[in-house]
Amino acid sequence: MAKTDTSKSGGFDPLAILLEGRAFFGLVAIIVVFSLLSPNYLTVDNLLTMTSHVAIFGLLGLGMLLVILTGGIDLSVGSTLGLCGVMTGFFIHGIDLGPLGYTAYPPIWVVALLVCGVGALVGLVNGVLVAYFKVPSFVATLGALYAVRGIALLITDGLTYNNLGGQEALGNTGLDWLGFNRLLDIPVGVIIMAVVAIVLSITLNRTAFGRWLYATGGNARAARLSGVPTQFVTVMVFVLSGVCAAIAGLVLTSQLTSAGPTAGTTYELTAIATVVIGGAALAGGVGNVRGTLLGAFVIGFLSDGLVIVGVSNYWQMVFTGVVIVLAVLLNSIDTKKRRRPAKAAASPEKTSHNKSAQGPAKSAS
Amino acid sequence: MSATARELDASPVLSARHVVKHYGGVQALKGVDFDIYPGTVTTLFGENGAGKSTLMKILSGVEQPTAGELILDGAPVVFSSTVDARDQGISIIHQELSLSPNMSVADNIFMGREIVRFGQVDYSEQARQAAALMAELEEDIDPATPVGELRVGQQQIVEIARALSARSRILIMDEPTSALSAAEIEVLFKVVHDLTSRGVAIVYISHHLEEALEITDYAVVLRDGAMTANEVRAHIDLAWIVRHMVGDHYDLGSPPEGYTFGDTALAVEGLSVADATKADRLAVDNLDLSIAAGEIVCIYGLMGAGRTELLETLAGNTAAQTGTIRLAGQEISALSIADRIAAGLCLVPEDRQRDGLVQTLSVGRNLSLASIAEFVKRLFVSDTTERGLVDTGIRDVHVKTDGPDAAIGSLSGGNQQKVVIGKMLATQPSVILLDEPSRGIDIGAKAEVFKLLSERARQGVAVVYTTSEVSECLSIAHRIIVMARGRIVAELGPDTTQEAIMAASGESA
Numbered sequence: 001m002a003k004t005d006t007s008k009s010g011g012f013d014p015l016a017i018l019l020e021g022r023a024f025f026g027l028v029a030i031i032v033v034f035s036l037l038s039p040n041y042l043t044v045d046n047l048l049t050m051t052s053h054v055a056i057f058g059l060l061g062l063g064m065l066l067v068i069l070t071g072g073i074d075l076s077v078g079s080t081l082g083l084c085g086v087m088t089g090f091f092i093h094g095i096d097l098g099p100l101g102y103t104a105y106p107p108i109w110v111v112a113l114l115v116c117g118v119g120a121l122v123g124l125v126n127g128v129l130v131a132y133f134k135v136p137s138f139v140a141t142l143g144a145l146y147a148v149r150g151i152a153l154l155i156t157d158g159l160t161y162n163n164l165g166g167q168e169a170l171g172n173t174g175l176d177w178l179g180f181n182r183l184l185d186i187p188v189g190v191i192i193m194a195v196v197a198i199v200l201s202i203t204l205n206r207t208a209f210g211r212w213l214y215a216t217g218g219n220a221r222a223a224r225l226s227g228v229p230t231q232f233v234t235v236m237v238f239v240l241s242g243v244c245a246a247i248a249g250l251v252l253t254s255q256l257t258s259a260g261p262t263a264g265t266t267y268e269l270t271a272i273a274t275v276v277i278g279g280a281a282l283a284g285g286v287g288n289v290r291g292t293l294l295g296a297f298v299i300g301f302l303s304d305g306l307v308i309v310g311v312s313n314y315w316q317m318v319f320t321g322v323v324i325v326l327a328v329l330l331n332s333i334d335t336k337k338r339r340r341p342a343k344a345a346a347s348p349e350k351t352s353h354n355k356s357a358q359g360p361a362k363s364a365s
Numbered sequence: 366m367s368a369t370a371r372e373l374d375a376s377p378v379l380s381a382r383h384v385v386k387h388y389g390g391v392q393a394l395k396g397v398d399f400d401i402y403p404g405t406v407t408t409l410f411g412e413n414g415a416g417k418s419t420l421m422k423i424l425s426g427v428e429q430p431t432a433g434e435l436i437l438d439g440a441p442v443v444f445s446s447t448v449d450a451r452d453q454g455i456s457i458i459h460q461e462l463s464l465s466p467n468m469s470v471a472d473n474i475f476m477g478r479e480i481v482r483f484g485q486v487d488y489s490e491q492a493r494q495a496a497a498l499m500a501e502l503e504e505d506i507d508p509a510t511p512v513g514e515l516r517v518g519q520q521q522i523v524e525i526a527r528a529l530s531a532r533s534r535i536l537i538m539d540e541p542t543s544a545l546s547a548a549e550i551e552v553l554f555k556v557v558h559d560l561t562s563r564g565v566a567i568v569y570i571s572h573h574l575e576e577a578l579e580i581t582d583y584a585v586v587l588r589d590g591a592m593t594a595n596e597v598r599a600h601i602d603l604a605w606i607v608r609h610m611v612g613d614h615y616d617l618g619s620p621p622e623g624y625t626f627g628d629t630a631l632a633v634e635g636l637s638v639a640d641a642t643k644a645d646r647l648a649v650d651n652l653d654l655s656i657a658a659g660e661i662v663c664i665y666g667l668m669g670a671g672r673t674e675l676l677e678t679l680a681g682n683t684a685a686q687t688g689t690i691r692l693a694g695q696e697i698s699a700l701s702i703a704d705r706i707a708a709g710l711c712l713v714p715e716d717r718q719r720d721g722l723v724q725t726l727s728v729g730r731n732l733s734l735a736s737i738a739e740f741v742k743r744l745f746v747s748d749t750t751e752r753g754l755v756d757t758g759i760r761d762v763h764v765k766t767d768g769p770d771a772a773i774g775s776l777s778g779g780n781q782q783k784v785v786i787g788k789m790l791a792t793q794p795s796v797i798l799l800d801e802p803s804r805g806i807d808i809g810a811k812a813e814v815f816k817l818l819s820e821r822a823r824q825g826v827a828v829v830y831t832t833s834e835v836s837e838c839l840s841i842a843h844r845i846i847v848m849a850r851g852r853i854v855a856e857l858g859p860d861t862t863q864e865a866i867m868a869a870s871g872e873s874a
Contacts, residue, residue, distance in 0.1 A: 206745045208737045215734055218725035225682060225712060225720050226735040226788065227703035285725030 022330050023277055023294035026323070030298060034305035041308055048187055052255060054300035055189035056081075056248050058293055060267055061274035062193075062200055063244025065292045066237040068275050069204075070217040071284025072130060072137035074238060076144035077245040077271055080122045081264030083152040084115045084249030089161025089259035091115065092175065105170035116246045122148055123242025127235030137238075145268065152261040161259040178254035189251040193293075196244065201289040213237065217284030273320070274299055277327040298323065376439070378403045378566050379424065379455070379535055384433035386419050393419040395590040396433065401535055406557060406567045408577045410606050411587035412834045417570050420587070421537050424568070425457035426450030448477070456528035457537040464520055466513030471495035473512050474527045498526040502556055518549030525556060536560065537568040540668075542576060554580055573667065574606055574867065586610055607835070607863050617812055617840035620661060620859050621819040627658030628693070630827035631679070631710070631796045636688030638671075638678045638851075647686070648674035650851035656827045658795065661818065663842035664831040665866055671851040672831040673715055676798045680712035681705045693795065706735060709795035713786050713802055715831075721785035722773050729755040729769025731784050736791045754791060762787035762817055779810025786814065790821065797821065799830040803837055815841045835863045 035042040060077050067074040091111040094103040106114065122144060129140040164175050181188050204210035215223035216230045224230045245264075253259045277295035280287025302323060306316045377400035386394040394416045401407055401424075411417045422428040424435070426444030434441050437453060444450040447457070464473045471491045480487045480494070495508035504522045512520055521541055528536050538557075542550050557567055557580060571577040578584075584601055586594045586609040594609040631654075638649035649671045656662050666672050677683045679690060681702040690698050692710050700708065714720035722731055732755050733740070740750035755769045762783040766776055773781065782802065789797060799818070803811040818828050819841045832838060838845045839859065847855040847869040855869035 202745075208741045208746060211730070211734070211737050211746065214726060214730075215723045218723035219719075221720045222714075222723050223734070224702060225680070225714055227706040227792075228734070229701075229703060281725075285723070 023279065023291055023298055023327070026277075026327070027294060027298050027301065030301050030305060034301075034309060037309050038305075041305060046304075046308070048182075048185075050301055050304045051190045051297075052187045053304060054296050055187070055193040056252050056255075056267070057270055057274050057299055058193040058296035059196060059244050059248035059251070060271035061278070061292045061296050062196055062289065063241035064268075064271040065275045065278070065280060065287055065289065066200070066213065067137070067241050068217075068272075068280050068282060069213055069284060069287050070234055070237050071220070071282075072234065072237070073141065073272070073282070074123075074126065074241045075138065075141040075268045076122060076126060076148055077241060077248075078264040078267035078269075079145050079148035079152065080119055080242055080245035081249040081252065081267055082261055083122070083148050083155075084119050084246040085253040085259040085263045086152045086155050086161065086261050087115050087118050088175070088250055088253045089164055090155060092164055093161065094170075105167075108174040111175075112250055115250055116243050119242040119244075119246025119249070120239045121242070122245075123239035124235065126242070127238030130238065131231040131234035141238075149261070149265075156259075156261045158261060160261070162257075164253065164257055164259065175250075175254050176257065178251050180254070189255065192247060192251060196247065197289050197293055200240075204289060209233070209236070214285055217286075219285075270299060273324045276324065295327075298327075375402050375404075377401055377436075378438065380436040381420070381424065381430075382434050382436060384420065384423060384430045384435075386416075386423060386428065387431045393590055394423075394430070397587070397590070397592050399424075399585060399592065401566045401568055402583065403534070403566050404561045404564045405582045406561055406569055406580050407583045407585060408569045408571070408581035409585050409587060410574070410577070410610055412610055412836070415587040415610070416590040417587055418539065419590075421457060421539055421568065421570065424450075424535075425455055425537055427457075451531050451533070454532060454534040455537070456531055456533040456535070457539065458521070458524045458528065458541060459539050464512045464523060467511060469509050469511055470499075470506055470515070470523050470526075471508035473523055474498065474508075474530050476527070478531065494530065495526065498530055501529070502526060502559075504552075516549070518545045518552065521545065521549075521553060522556070525560075529560075533565065535566045535568065537570075539570045541569070542571060542573060550576070574603055578603065578606070603864065603867070607867075610836075617837060618815050618819060620841055620843045621823050624659060624823060626660050627825055629655055629691075630658040630660075630693060631656045631829075632689075632691040632694075633679070634689045634691075636675070636678065636690065637686040638674050638683060639686050640674075641683075647851050649678065649685075652688070652851070652853060654846070654853070656796070656829060658825045658827050659822050660844065661822045661828040661830075661842050663838045663840075663845045664829065664848055665833070665835065665838045665845060665870060666831070666848035667833065667870055669850075670848040670870070672848055673800055674851075675848070676712055676800045676829070676831065677714075679798055680710065682712070706789075706792050706794075707738075709793070711735070711789040711792055711794045711797055713789050713797070713799040715800035715804065717778075717782055717785050717804075721788075722781060724773060726773065727769060728759070728764065728766050728771050728773055728776065728784060731773050732758040732764075732769070732788050732791060735788050739791075758787040758791050761790065763813060777810075779806035779813075782806050782810065782814065783817075786817065794826060796827040796829070799828070801832060802830050803832065803834070811837070835866050838866055839863065 031042065040046055060081065063077060064074055088111060091106060091114055094105050096103050126141050126144055129135040130137045165173060167173065178188050183191055204213065212223065212228045212233045215226070215228050216233045220230050249264065252263060256263070274295035275287065275292050276282065277298050278287065278291030278293070280291060299320070303316055303320060306319060379401045381397060381399040383396045383398065384394055385396050397416070397420060399420060409417050409420070419428065423430050426447045426449050435444070436442065442453065444453070465476070474495050475491050480490050482490065492508045499506050499508065502522055502525065504519065506515065506519055506522065512523060515523065525536070541553060545553065561567060569577060569580060582598050584596055584598065584606065585592060586606065588610060596605070633652060633654040636649055636652045637647050640646040640648040652675065664672050664675070674683060678685050681700060685698060689696055692708055695708070697705055697708060697710065723734065726734070733751050736754065737746070740747045740754060742750070752769070759766065759769065764776070764780050764783045764787065766780065773784065776784065786799070786802065802814055806814070818830065822828050843859060845857040845859070845861060845866060846853055847857065847866060849870055857865060857869070
């Protein structure tokens, strides 16, 4: 008896493992292929460079994950990243407190907090529009995508902030720490992403807010009737997404040592891709931090690999597109696999068959 | 019309033979034989979950029978889809109309069967034929009017016109009068008489028993997936229908006794709620209600009587227009849903798929959803406390499941309903409102749910449940309130009769 049982589940297992860890295996495949194609790919230097890029996508993706878990979408994160980069430059170059006749040069940690506040503000507007004014999140954040980008361009008049080093005398140096320094040989940007990931993972899995979030995404009406403050949850996920975009903006600005108003254009799409590759459902309620991080690594390692191998920019876009669709394709195979036994149970010819058909349905799901 | 004589002579146009239908583990139909005769109104009686809708879905090609066969004009037939059934002369008008409100009457009538000429839709021909159909039905509706601008009764006529234009010989009407005014019902009945005199067979389903009796020629009663009786109109009356619908040994328990009620748990005064669909109408009209701790109150009413609106307003999901709601003496009208749950008032909603369950969460997570605050300790949820709460919940409401981590979708309807009830009971309410708690669950699960509720009442919880099935009023309720058009029209004791409840609910709608 026991033997047949294990052989049955053994026949099922490889596929299950493959589907469960598809993003992980995808990442391994990408690393193996590019290592064979180029000796420069699997070097410590390159890995560190690539993870620095991954950090940007990862941060945006983690914010996006929260929104997608509630069944929404945030198209404004790329623009928010751009605006926050510009605001970083703006604050470092001094805040002109006109009537006081005085220009304030806040220390860099205050700049960082202010910039996060800007991101949160964009998210707050999005969230209030979606939660209280019932604007579909796609539309509300599409509007923000344009408006926020426009504000970033207005602030700089289309120009780019350079000289972001600050001045010793003014006490606002240190932005380069985010983009260039390493702690224990790991780029600070990556560490920030890891910290955000851990905090969000704990929030999702261990706090009441996390429960509310999954319940809101799974069925907002049922959650509301169970006493979950769904409107608050909706506002908060957009605020957190805005903050994540702001952090990404800070890191990117530091990495580039300049703040351009067009930074982060189309990054919202990359962020959605990382979440989707990570196995989250756009309908909401399904997804986790680990998957999104893997998705960010897949996207980052793939595009950098293509650059190293010397594939043209155009082909990079084609490959990235194919990978995204493949990931979602595997997702739908996954759901079909899970549904099939349930369907089989729905149309058996005899009641006795019916019972046996329900067994695997339960164990599979 | 002399229905008796004709039926005995005529041969059925469509018959179902030994039709069986399973949904997962649930047996919705257990070998039903059913005949439809030309020029006859066949009425199908039965409670919710008796299998009426399933049978109609099979007859109209929406679903395939698990076993058994359909016979059309004496030959076995298989309907692969609704289009297939329609092409063979069978149309169904669903309870929820399937019209596109943005399109015109003519467009709707010919939807999917557009009249094409030279590769293009011939709108003028469609309009001409639609106008002819409207004249035939003696309805003054311009075929160019968007359906969304018509009254519900007129929309029903459009549905009938659509069926006629497809040359239907069999027309199935599922609760066609539930949203109609008295005048519109009269028009509908006239149309039905016209159709039968032309030889069209009508299958009619309605919860308004008296109204259905008025129009029926031949009655068939389903109970629990099997046919319990069939008889021509001349030989039946209301009592006959109820007896066969409900059965002789149909025991859902009796009101719990041997204790005295506590203080007033919930007091409602002058409550009015606006109707979401019709601006000038009140869904709940100046309603007063008082319920004591430990009391079980059943609210009976037909669809649209205002039961759901009343309960949703009490729970805080809908805002009241006027009136006060006091929970243990305290005014709660201004509180949010979450605050009302914390104060001890909770609602088990009517539609458990839409409003009750989070399908992406496990059984345990669903059970604990309304009482997360109970197991959050210093910011973080405590798995052990939650596990204890969930285990207690599963045991208390007797959920049959593989465990708290099982997917909610793996449970049967009755067990899913128990999870929703268990979720609200876990909040330790002093008043629990249940909107149609027995909807779509089998009789065994119904009995268990009612037993559970009477246990809670004995512990001092005030229980309010609604039902549209009269047999469920005469079970555990200490008091039966009959609602019609947003008002309480009768308050009856547990020793009343089914006929009295039905009479009070009124065919005046």
